[in-house]
Amino acid sequence: MIAKLRYEYVRSLMRQNAGWFDKNHSGMLTSVLNENVEKIQEGIGDKLGVLVRGFTMFFAAIIISFIYEWRLSLVMLGLAPLSFLIMAFQGMKMEKSTIKEFCNIAKAGSVAEESVMGVRTVQAFNGQIEMVNRYKNELTRGKKYSLIASFWSGMMEGFFFFLLYVFLGGGILYGAYLLKSGVLASPGNIFIVIMSQLLGAYFVGLISPPLMGVFKARVAAAVIYETIDRVPEIDVYSTVGEQLENPKGLVEFKNIHFQYPNRQDAKVLNGINLTINPGETVALVGHSGCGKSTTAALLTRLYNFDTGTVTIDGVNINEINIQNLRKIIGIVQQEPTLFNDTIAENIRISFPEISQERMIEVCQMANAHDFIEALPHGYDTLIGDGGVQLSGGQKQRIAIARTLARDPKILILDEATSALDAQSESIVQNALDKAAQGRSTIVIAHRLSTIQNANKIVVFDKGHIVEEGTHQKLVSLGGHYANLKEQYKWMIAGFICALFRGLELPACGLTFTYVFESFSMLQESPDEMMRRCLNALWIFLGIGIGSWIFQCIGSICYAMSSENLTLKLRIAAFQNILYQDAGFFDNIANSPGKLITRLATDVLNIKSVVDCRMFLVTHSMTSVVISIIIAFFYSWKLALLGTSMLILLAFGEIFIAYKVMSKNIKIARNDNAGKTAIEIIENVKTIQLLTLENHFINHYLVALDAQKTLIKKKCFLESFNNCVAMSFEPFMYGICYALGIHLIHSNRNAPADAFQAITGILLTAFAITMSSSYFPEFVKANSAAKLLFSMINRKPSTGDSNVGEKIDISGTIRFDKVQFTYPQKPNQPVMTNLSFKASPGQTIALVGPSGTGKSTIISMLERFYDVNGGSLKIDGKDIRDLSLEHLRTQMALVGQEPKLFSGTIKENICFGLAYVVTENEIDQALTLANAQKFISNLPSGIETEVGEKGGQMSGGQKQRIAIARALIRNPKILLLDEATSALDSESERAVQEALDKARKGRTCITIAHRLSSIQNSDVILYIENGKVEEAGTHSELMGQKDKYFELIKKQDING
Incomplete structure (x- = not known):
């Protein structure tokens, strides 16, 4: 089911239009995929089983109670509606906090992804501390909401146990009254009712941690399904629309107006009118940010224009099937996007039926064949994430070959030769000139020498077409074109609270023995029996108050401890990643996708054993130790039998734990699904333009399927362990009761002593059974800790x-x-x-x-x-x-592909600086980089948000901001x-x-x-x-x- 959910989520992401991605950063989407799905897996996995078992046990206890004594059962049943009211109130409070917590964690994930994907820029400008602080700030905000949820969980769970013991004491007193008044002849039915309802209600009281997991899964699922269920305005999976057969390539833009969905204050195109005839090459030129690339984006329907029409062969592109539209358009972008596969597969994804001969032919046209053949593995060379193993020029040439492979009727070249050296550029430019013959070609260029032979040159300025004509005509006009030429103290406090809470079950057992002895006084002194049962009520009331106090304080302490620990682990791992050498990132095992996935899931797995679940396990183990001691005190024979059986169970679980842990480590190290998902999310626009949605979703499905066998084996072991633990409890009950009856019959134990010893053993088994439900999480945490600390401890x-x-x-x-x-x-x-x-x-x-x-x-x-x-x-x-x-x-570095980070222009210019710069220094840097003019024209000026990875800026604008970032350092x-x-x-x-x-x-x-x-x-x-x-x-x-x-x-x- 989880694999299916991941599949549907990633499939839905590839369905969304570009405007949606402008508002939903890829880093946040990656975080949602990793962390929310992990929460859902927790909530519908063993947690759901524990919940079902708990409620089944509760209702079965009520039925049994009514069969044996309906009057007493009816009195104690008052706890049930109060229990459900408490859970409803707890769920309402937790849901609000959890939604806010997930939102901040997603933002932190976005920071992590942006930093890891642009790690060389971060390192070059000493920006590690700044990015770590951004990451920490988002996590700290999320921590606050997590603590609020934990407070309400601890408060309500403690209050439930208080009510449980009040009703328990009251039930015993009422049962004694029924005995004294002669309504009941024997106290046996009273014990059946009280023990049944105690176990059922106690189990309900202990479901807070799994209930919290289910609530968080519900919130996480709501976020996931919001995306899955969203049908975008531009739906790449839609089968409706006209299919153009043998298009000629007549493209017409008529009165086009457009502004980006998340920048409604800045209009990009203002009434564009443009015609591109079949077989014609039209060049779009102008300043950076004037609307050239936006025009191409509208033709491929990455966005829908606001008003006007765009037609191909007279057919409105809104009426053409989106897949068909993009298949007849080929695009080579300024910053080429390649995928983590072989060179051959990167070319083949564009046209799967391509022959080896045709592949070689298009590579020769793109001047890529010679360098590919020079590689040791030739066309089968793995190029790494984003083509990291290749130079910029080599990547661009493969991207050109990929486009030529599909023989498009309309060709868009967005600075297609900008990354090539002179020798390659001349050959590729000639190849592109030949490729443009017989097809409509749109060339977006800054270097005017590359478009002088275009049939028509169109000059853009501030969203308008200001000039149009041939090179010679525009030069003669002398116009625009011519001018263009602290966690441990909290854990200790929580541990102490858990120890005191651990006294609860043994105290409860001793009180039951006290009640058992009291009922034996029915014939001799009924009044003394009532007095002792009233004392038991006060004892249970004291136990209830103690449980409430220690549960509330302990939950908060463990929550604080776990949040502090996970915050430090996330920051330590993230910070160490940012300081690693380039060789670390070149290793396929440390691809950005895998690192981001590990950062999200490993910390969550560790957190699961140090939060409120650790509190439950601690007080359960305390109960086990004290209950065994009490059992030995009253009957060493019964205690020895029970302890031996528990030791046998423990050894079995340890063996299974070792097997599960090895499976977890193997699953984590071979997790290619997370890496594939991030690659898809990062490059979704390219995937859509190449109409490769089905190819990549199938590729992702293969990655998910590859892990299913390992996951199934792990789940079988975990389920087997759970079955053994749960079935062992009644088996042990039967053996201990049989021995107890034998000891009483042979006068080797008094009935009260045997009852107390068996009660101690039963409570021990109950506590171990409760703890064993968290056994898989401890195993996962152990595996995750090994992987995470190997990352934290690695020295560059x-x-x-x-x-x-x-x-x-x-x-x-x-x-x-x-x-x-x-x-x-x-x-x-x-x-x-x-x-x-x-x-x-x-x-x-x-x-x-x-x-x-x-x-x-x-x-x-x-x-x-x-x-x-x-x-x-x-x-x-x-x-x-x-x-x-x-x-x-x-030093200062200005790279070929500028990396900007989410934030304002000012924040990007000052990125990594350890000192404060003046506004005058910023202005000087912007002036030197020729960025002052376009920034002053933006509504928010230097405080304008650049978007994720600088996505709201054009290529030229990003480069100028990057140059200003370098110059302000005076290197x-x-x-x-x-x-x-x-x-x-x-x-x-x-x-x-x-x-x-x-x-x-x-x-x-x-x-x-x-x-x-x-x-x-x-x-x-x-x-x-x-x-x-x-x-x-x-x-x-x-x-x-x-x-x-x-x-x-x-x-x-x-x-």
């Missing part, structure tokens, strides 16, 4: 980031015969003999084919990895001897990995000028495929095969007429 290979020399560097960098291979690819050397030096204030440009080690150089300067051989020195000191944290405060070493690749021409020129100024007085290492941007560098290094093949200034390298010269020639071909 780069060492403690705060240990080492803290020097103010000048910026001298020296690579000396550096050798390096990635930890997961030990047989594929990336650097073989790399040597070069950068002096303070010098700009070093790295050029060369994709995948030859350029980005690796930056990774080593940031110490994501350490060198295997040779040395890397900063200011003459080995980089490993310097404090990593302090070193990163003097001594500036690392630029294609820092201007996502910018439009005007912004690129302005930012390039700003970066030229920013480079003065600091060392700069820049990677660029657009060679025009690095011609003024002090030194240009041509990197190939893991070493420097050519070095010199632009003019020097051009004079050599070798590899760099060829690169320049290829790029000149493109203009």
Whole structure:
């Protein structure tokens, strides 16, 4: 059932439209999947069985009681309606708190996912502490609501036991009255009624922990089913709609107005009118954020426009079946999304029927075949999460091949060649030009040289089309286009309360013996019998008050202890993850999906044994020890028999526990379903655009099915253990009663002594049975703790980031015969003999084919990895001897794919700073990054929320914010990995000028495929095969007429 629920939830997620995802962050959805489903599994698993057994026992006790003595049963039945009122009130209070608790935990999960998925950016800007604090703040808010729920649980459960003992004492006194008045002839029926109702009511009283689990499961299920039952406005599973057969590709936008659902104050498109004729190539250009990518998103129906119409071949796209629509449209996005599979499977998912020959053909068109064949496993190479094992250019080329494989009638290229080096770009651009023939093509570009040959160029500005025409026509107009060119103290207190609560059952047993002796005085002194039964009432009243007090205090203490412990465990694990080296994340066992899943589920499993359930187990075990001692005191023979049988039961359960624990660890380590679900949630837009919903839901189903065998074996062992524990209790009762009767008959024990010994043994068995229902949780917690603490205790290979020399560097960098291979690819050397030096204030440009080690150089300067051989020195000191944290405060990285985090623009710019910056400093950084203008046009300015992963910003806007984030630090070493690749021409020129100024007085290492941007560098290094093949200034390298010269020639071909 749980697998089915996970399946339906993930399937429903892929059904939702883009506007819904703008409001529901992927991190929160992942948290809901992990934590809410875990709560549901708890609530409908053994907890539901315990509840059913408890209520069955309760009603059976009432029936038996009425059969033997209806008058007394009727008096004691008054407890039943009060019990249900208490549970109803408890459920109402807990539900409110639980909903709020889950909401905050989901937000914390979103922070965790965002951080782990963008961990290199977090590390590069020393943002670990900031993200940990965000995570902690959300968890702390959730903790408050969890404590409120625990308070009401403890208060109501304690109140129930108070009422139980009041009714019990009252029932005994009323039974004595019936005996004295002659209505009853024997006290035997009184004991049957009282013991039956005691056991039934006591079981109901102890169902608070499983009842809490069921209530939480109910709340969790409501959140899950809200998503499952939601039918979006744009339904990818809908079978209705027109099927376009052999479309020609005539696309028309008529008076389109649009604003994003969660940004109603900012209109993106204002009355767009655009026609794209069959076979025509239309380029959309303009400043970042002007509406170009939004126009493409509307054509693929990621969003529905507000007013106007969009048609294909005269058919309104709202009337076309959504799957059919997306199958005739191919899209290559600015930031390519690949999946954790082989290269061949990443291409095949677009068109499953593709032959090997056709696959090779499209890869050759995308200039991907040669580098794929050079890999040890060729097309069967696993590329890791998001294609982490490949360079940016290699990922982009595979994404292009994937699109070409489905031979779409309409092609959308959203900066499709921005990540390619000059050699690859020229070939791929020619291939795309050929691919565009015979199909309608929309090209979104910032680099105008790539679209000069378009049939029509459309210029966007602030949501309007301001110019339209050919390249020559628009240049001649001289308009916009031309311009574009503390937990232990709580646990101890709870433990003490549990010890006192553990005296309850033994005290109850002794009081029953006192009552048993009192009833034997019926013939001799009826008045004395009544007096002693009245004393018993006061004793039970005292037991009830004690139970109420200690239950309430103990529950709160254990809840506080468990919340503090789980908070610390979550934070410790999360923090340690953020400080790990890159090799840790390259390991498939530590994929972001698996880490996020472990962070959610392992802590929940540990929490289950240190919250109110631990309180129940503690006081039950206390009752066991004291009851056994009392039993030995009254009859060592009976006690020895009962204890021997209990020891036999304990050994059996320990054996089963070992088996279950090994199964739990195996299940956790082979959990690919969680990783697959996160990959789906993270890339849902790409999946929808490629119409791969069925492919991925089947892939997820396979991952779920792969675990079913292990889970079934584990469930069988847990069920078998539960059956043995439950059936052992009546079996032991029968054996002990048989021996007791024999001892009384042979005059070896007085009846009262035998009764007390048997009562002690029965209470012991009852307490153990109650505790055994939580046996599976202790086993799961043990398994989870091993996995979690192995994560917490792992030391990164780069060492403690705060240990080492803290020097103010000048910026001298020296690579000396550096050798390096990635930890997961030990047989594929990336650097073989790399040597070069950068002096303070010098700009070093790295050029060369994709995948030859350029980005690796930056990774080593940031110490994501350490060198295997040779040395890397900063200011003459080995980089490993310097404090990593302090070193990163003097460096800044602007990557090819900018990573922003949920929060405002200001918060992203100041991310990771250990000091407060002034508004003037922020303005200066924004001005340098050419971001001031577009930010000032936003309704909330610098306080505008960027959305999850910066999703509310365009690619160019995100890049400029990332540049401002780097410049505000005034770094001594500036690392630029294609820092201007996502910018439009005007912004690129302005930012390039700003970066030229920013480079003065600091060392700069820049990677660029657009060679025009690095011609003024002090030194240009041509990197190939893991070493420097050519070095010199632009003019020097051009004079050599070798590899760099060829690169320049290829790029000149493109203009």
